[in-house]
Amino acid sequence: MLAPAVQIDEVIYGPVAKGDIPAILRDFLASAAQPPHSPHPRGTATPPAGEIRLCTCSSCLAAQSGELLARLQARLRDGSLRARLREVGCTGASHQAPLLEIETPQGRFRYGRVRPRDLDAILASHFRDHPPPGRRLREAACALLDRLVDAVPPEPPVRFPASIRDQPDAGFWTCQSRLATEHAGALDPLDIGQYRSHGGFAAYRACLDAAAPEPRRDAVLGTLAEAGLRGRGGAGFPTASKWRDVRGQAARGSLRPFVVCNGDEGDPGAFMDRMLLESFPLRVIEGLAIAAWCVGAAEGFFFIRHEYPVAVARIREAIRRCEEQGLLSAAPPGLDTPAGGPPFLRVVEGAGAFVCGEETALLAAIEGRRGIPRRRPPYPSEAGLHGRPTLINNVETLALVPWILTHGAAAFRALGTPESPGTKTFALAGRIARGGLIEVPMGLSLNDIVFQAGGGIADGHAFKAVQVGGPSGGCIPASLGSAPVDYEALAAAGAMMGSGGLVVLDDRDCMVDMARYFLQFTQRESCGHCTPCRIGTRRMLQILDRLCEGRARPDDLRELGTLAATVAAGSQCGLGRTAPNPVLTAMRYFPGEFQAHLGGVCPALKCRALIRYTVTEACIGCTRCAQQCPVEAIPFTPHARASIDPERCTRCDGCRQVCPAHAIVVTSPGGERARSVSGV
Numbered sequence: 001m002l003a004p005a006v007q008i009d010e011v012i013y014g015p016v017a018k019g020d021i022p023a024i025l026r027d028f029l030a031s032a033a034q035p036p037h038s039p040h041p042r043g044t045a046t047p048p049a050g051e052i053r054l055c056t057c058s059s060c061l062a063a064q065s066g067e068l069l070a071r072l073q074a075r076l077r078d079g080s081l082r083a084r085l086r087e088v089g090c091t092g093a094s095h096q097a098p099l100l101e102i103e104t105p106q107g108r109f110r111y112g113r114v115r116p117r118d119l120d121a122i123l124a125s126h127f128r129d130h131p132p133p134g135r136r137l138r139e140a141a142c143a144l145l146d147r148l149v150d151a152v153p154p155e156p157p158v159r160f161p162a163s164i165r166d167q168p169d170a171g172f173w174t175c176q177s178r179l180a181t182e183h184a185g186a187l188d189p190l191d192i193g194q195y196r197s198h199g200g201f202a203a204y205r206a207c208l209d210a211a212a213p214e215p216r217r218d219a220v221l222g223t224l225a226e227a228g229l230r231g232r233g234g235a236g237f238p239t240a241s242k243w244r245d246v247r248g249q250a251a252r253g254s255l256r257p258f259v260v261c262n263g264d265e266g267d268p269g270a271f272m273d274r275m276l277l278e279s280f281p282l283r284v285i286e287g288l289a290i291a292a293w294c295v296g297a298a299e300g301f302f303f304i305r306h307e308y309p310v311a312v313a314r315i316r317e318a319i320r321r322c323e324e325q326g327l328l329s330a331a332p333p334g335l336d337t338p339a340g341g342p343p344f345l346r347v348v349e350g351a352g353a354f355v356c357g358e359e360t361a362l363l364a365a366i367e368g369r370r371g372i373p374r375r376r377p378p379y380p381s382e383a384g385l386h387g388r389p390t391l392i393n394n395v396e397t398l399a400l401v402p403w404i405l406t407h408g409a410a411a412f413r414a415l416g417t418p419e420s421p422g423t424k425t426f427a428l429a430g431r432i433a434r435g436g437l438i439e440v441p442m443g444l445s446l447n448d449i450v451f452q453a454g455g456g457i458a459d460g461h462a463f464k465a466v467q468v469g470g471p472s473g474g475c476i477p478a479s480l481g482s483a484p485v486d487y488e489a490l491a492a493a494g495a496m497m498g499s500g501g502l503v504v505l506d507d508r509d510c511m512v513d514m515a516r517y518f519l520q521f522t523q524r525e526s527c528g529h530c531t532p533c534r535i536g537t538r539r540m541l542q543i544l545d546r547l548c549e550g551r552a553r554p555d556d557l558r559e560l561g562t563l564a565a566t567v568a569a570g571s572q573c574g575l576g577r578t579a580p581n582p583v584l585t586a587m588r589y590f591p592g593e594f595q596a597h598l599g600g601v602c603p604a605l606k607c608r609a610l611i612r613y614t615v616t617e618a619c620i621g622c623t624r625c626a627q628q629c630p631v632e633a634i635p636f637t638p639h640a641r642a643s644i645d646p647e648r649c650t651r652c653d654g655c656r657q658v659c660p661a662h663a664i665v666v667t668s669p670g671g672e673r674a675r676s677v678s679g680v
Contacts, residue, residue, distance in 0.1 A: 049082050049126075050084070051084040051085075051086060052084065052100065052101070052102055053087075053102075054085070055087075055099045057090035057279055058278060058310045058311075059090065059271075060098035061098075062097070063097040063098045064098060067116050068098060068100065068116060071116060071119055072119070075123070081123060088101075089183075089187060089189045089280055090184065090275050091185035092275065092437035095434045095436050096113055097112075097113070098113070098114055100114045100122070102126050106126075171452045172436070172455065175438075175444065175449075176438055176439050177423050177441050179415075180400050180423065182283075183198055184279065189279050189280065189281055189282070190282070190318055192325060195283070200282055200283065200402070202406060203405035203406050204293075207290055208341070208342065217247070221243055222240075224239050224401070226409035227413060227421065228412070229397065229412070232394050232424060232497075233393075233395075234497075234498060239401075245389075249381055250297075256296065256297065256333075257296060257297045257390060257391060258301065258391070259288055259393075260303060260384075261284065261288050263277055263302055264303055264305050264357045265499060266305065266357050267472075267498065268501070269427060269502075270501030272395070272425045273395040273396070274310075276399050277304065277314065278310050280399060281317075282318055284395055287393075287397075288345065289328065295389075295391050296339045296340070298329070298337050299333055299344050300345045301346055301348050302348065303350055303366060305349070305350040305356075306351060329343060331344065351365070353371050354471075354522075356371040359384075362392070371527065373573035380392055400412075400423075415441040416441050417484065417486050419487065419488055420443065420488065423441050423442065424500055426440065427502060431457055431458050431506040431508070431509070432458060433455035433457065435454070438453045443484040443485065445481065445482050446485060461508060463481070464509060465478060466504055467501075467505065467518070467582065468485075468495050468496075468498065468501070470499065470501045471579060472496060472579070473490075473501070473578075473581055474493065474495030474581045474586075475511060475582060475585045475590070476490075496578065509606065510593065510603075510604035511589075511593045512548055512593055512607070513604075513607055514586065515583045515586040515587075519541050530571055530572040532569075533572070533573075533575075536570070540563045540583060543559060547597040548602075548607040549607070550600045550607075550609045550610055552600070554598070557587070561587065597610070608650075610669070611651060613666055614664070615642045615663055616663045616665055619641045619663040620660070620663070621639040625655035625658060625659055625664060630652065
């Protein structure tokens, strides 16, 4: 035991007696006056004492990492900090944004939710401050005088390094397998040298330098087929089959194909593509360049929505740097440009239409036309962009290609399930303790994702369901939490993988209202080209509005099911055909909630038209609720029990949140459930 102990900066002294204090102070001042030992000759620069890594993705930038970066750069310029500073890609821990990591000889330390006011204290705990030479000399002189005054040199106390740090959020990291997000939080997203030092562009160079290109192309396709890579953006079509189709079409015709990276991520709560484009732009570029080489394309496009400015800027800068190093062509290809060389890549910004995530609508947008899906066949692999064979892959799919070609198909198949090998990135959002982006093996259960990676439900509430796949996906109940998350299991449950958005719901969420939310999104984003989607989703939404507003009709549920089947069967594109999925799965797994809404009851106390606010006898007459009410539905009656006028009340929940006595409860007419806990 060291108790009692004293810590000064990074040094711990102990056990300490009362008479040891002068000796401790002298020892610390003497050690501080000594310059750190350096093997470098006098006059050379002192090597950095460690490395500081700061994430600068959109999530961290929104949480002030830009200000942290400016302060760190200022400290480096004035010489008060001797360390390497590296801007790195995202680790996925959005719940800890902004994330700062420090690596020194004593270990690696991670700090989350760092604010500018915290920075000096964090740096002081790892790096010795470097004061001006004059102050250092004065401190050394004072220490020398103290030693001369003492007749007997004091025995130095025992010193211990203060290097103990906690490791929060361990479950968030331990369940993950990093393939598409390999080296997350360690590399500068735009540093080609760093990327190459970790194996980057090795697979691409092997393709470009192949003495026999055609056998090499066959080998690449064979490796992807053996690995079982499936598209990570929707239904999971085999990637090797899609590449073979485009290559075959190009070989049979005289038109050179195009390659396109689909970065138009429009699902609510999804941010996988954004993070990959911002944090791993070189990896995605390498995947698209390999795809172009394999199918014989000389030109490719990144289609990224305008709402992702950081992703757009980083992809453009990464392309420019790759052009400077000869990894990409800097000029558009001509008619006489030979196939098999570095492709010419460019970025096209989307206008934010959800429907442009559909392949044919995306191609129309690149051509400068309105993004409306068209009938298939012909498929894009046959007649796509400008009528040429076109290969379209999702961001994550392309990010996995270099890893598979570098590590082999067997290493990829070692993860996941036989039918769904490898890993999948998911965006954890909703009622989750640890939101962020994770990459886990296929086949991991929903419970493992929610409770291990996500840390369980926030505020101690009960896990109710997961909405997976966005507007095209479905609601999976907690009772199926042990089911594996892969293409086949989700399809059997009535949902689909989609791009990987995963919204966690708890007992505070109404499944009817949730179905209405996603249908509102789909109906608003419908291109309106086909009647089943344009009119069918509107009629479905009208029924859900009636259920949530207390105007339900007896045959509403039957009509809702009929309309859902019609929309799914008759819509022209995949987005319309899958639009009813959130409604159908909610009706399938939570029929009781839909029946309750027919009777004007919302069991989750979520639908405003079906709930009432009342004041119990616990009221202390403080009038806080009356002061908070924006519509004066609560009379100002000091020292008397408050009352709420239900006709004027807008159900804003402000009164319940400010009530210090928890005297305001929420009920649904005919229901027995009530809430009185503040913050619920």
